[in-house]
Amino acid sequence: MSGASGQQEYDVIVVGSGAGGGMSALILSIAGLKVLMLEAGRHYDPVTETPMFNLPKEAPLRGASTPDKPFGFYDATIDGGWQVPGEPYTQASREPQQRFDWWRARMLGGRTNHWGRISLRNGEYDFKPYSRDGLGFDWPINYADLAPYYDKTEMLIGVYGETGHGLENTPDSPEGILQPAPKPRAYELLAKKSCDELNIPVIPAHLAILSQRQDHTRLPAKLFPNSELGQKVVANSMQSRAACFWATPCGRGCSIKANFQSTTVLIPPALATGNLTIITDAMVREVTLNKAGKADGVIYIDKNSRQEVKVKGRAVVVAASAAETARIFLNSRSPLFPDGIANSSGLVGKYLMDTVGAGVGGQIPALENLPPMNEDGSSGMHLYQPWWLYKQQKAGKLNFARGYHIEMSGGRGMPGAGAFGGLQSFTEGAYGADFKQACRRYYGTFVHFDGRGEMIPNENSYAELDPTVVDQWGIPVLKFHWQWSEHEINQAAHMQKTFADIITGMGGKVTSNIETDGRKAIMNGGAIIHEVGGTIMGADRKKSVLNQHCQAWDVPNLFVADGAPFASNADKNPTLTILALAWRTSDYIVEQFKQRNI
């Protein structure tokens, strides 16, 4: 279909096929709009391509991480990672603290194929952080605006969890929306006991994994009450998905569609409407502008022919991933917008954010020599710890302004490359029969706690076009600038101390260095792969790129549907909010078409 360009005018061109692009394509095509989706990577089908039960020993290097497959051989990410061959990006500084590591996935469905499936709602505070503590920016919407879309998104994609906890700034989903949470694993219960003593709440995690099959008779009518087509395609899609069978890692993708991937949950029903066309291997360079100052299409490079192609659309939705979206905007230069499309504020590329990450490991003697048990579970966490020190923070008792939640891992997982690599410090270098015995004893006794915390947007963390470097498609690349503030650095130090306390409370031994200097604990910018911001939304067109509908202030038929509109980056993992926001934006676009504003 790559040859079809240039002739037809589509109603909407969607750039990107991940969470934001997939959701936009589904909602717009159900509404009857003719949609063209452009994806920079290849077509990808999890149903036929996922190595579900394959063992490490069947893979090169037993599945170990390599620069070509950084999360291991079986990770769903293809043609992606921290570097993409032929598609460089640059750093403004050589200082490690000032790096931004950019994970990309050039494939249909993007990063939704391997993501962690953690699906937490932003709370009321998270939309109005500036109003609470004077830092960063408020969103131009509040929790109530997005809550109905969180409800619908959770019903559509399937999220397990539990409701009714009533914790501060940790919204409960209404009854009847979440799927049942799986039972906790042994080490998770042990961690809960320790956290109970420390007054750290531990509740069922919310993950986009079906713990039971979706109710395809009830849900479609709730999601699309006014669309027979919507009900039909979504009911069929739900029927095609199986429940989790509590085996195989979600990060490989899921051939039975039990977890959420854009490629299994959004794109198939969108295609089934008959209103969606997808062109893969289409590397978008710029959004084009007509004489009236409206977007009229997109220019992409067809990676197979290495030729430029122009496609026309009445509206353009960019959802290429936050930094890539900013790159496309900056590269869309015209007499009207010499610094990039919709950039009259000068803020395109600014206020790039990631999540604060720091972790601590421990070894728990109580878990030694337990009888064999299957702890694969959902492959993600069953319990987690939401942020709990809101009152102390408000009272000024902490030296950082925003919170973090805790993600824990451990247990008797499948041994892979590197298995028992760290054991020598526990055994003073055992080998022979002693080593074998030690492996039996220590297997499944290691736990790890990772903090995932809010980063406050700042002036020194942004992306701009590198003035000299282009990629192999001839497109100018991004240069990243990065700087953590004291808030993030102090938060990372707080994580370290907290996790050490939890491990000690479990009767365990901390196996990491506990850093009191957060600079030594905090991971690189970008490392958590929660890249958001870059075309932030706001209530003032001088201080933001997008309005409350994720519509460009300067170009009314140009929208953004990925993480780039985020005005803050709460500790909650961004994907669920990207999905909900993209749905809300798509409803607005449909309304604009109906009112003939586009």
Add this chain to the structure above:
Amino acid sequence: MADDNYNSSNTNLKRRDALKLLATAAVSIPVLGMAGHAAAVTAKTKGAELIYRPTDPDMLKPVVPWSMTLTLTQAELDDLAVLADIIIPADAQSPSAASLGAQHFINEWVSAPYPQQKADLVLVRGGLVWLNGEAKKRFGKAFAKLSTAEQRQICDDICYEPKAAANLKHGARFFAKVRDLTATAFYTTEPGMADIGYIGNKPMANFDGPSDEVLRKLKLKS
């Protein structure tokens, strides 16, 4: 689908059976109204071309996606087999590491084109030269020809770097690398997984959580 076809009696399925079941489940799932579209509208699938790259390997039928020449000599492989069996010997519960091919895995590892593996190649090859030199210096014979007691005498001196003598620290780093690679080789096989009691990677109807016995041992239940 999965829920209907699996019940708790299936949880002891062998992997092959599980794959078969999975294939059945996948085929029987109706994909109404989209299969045709997907085929028609995508610009290119790699299917017919079968061009795999290191960044896009065939994950279902894995082959080494880089052009690989195995580097180590037969003599080096023989020495590594001896060392692997010293590190993970056979016992009543499971076979030895070399009998499961640990030395060949190490060869695959050090022959890979990535920086980590290239560094490990130098460490392992250099270490083997040193090990045989050390054996000759102490006992007048190559390492493989030594008695078990003599071999252990050298291994005891290099099995833990923090306690190794200053002039043996590099030997300890070599030993630690071989131990790590041997452990990976052994514990990623079915006998290795069985040895430590890994019983997952099986489809199950329910996730039941820990047993009462485990909860009692952890003092999570009286």
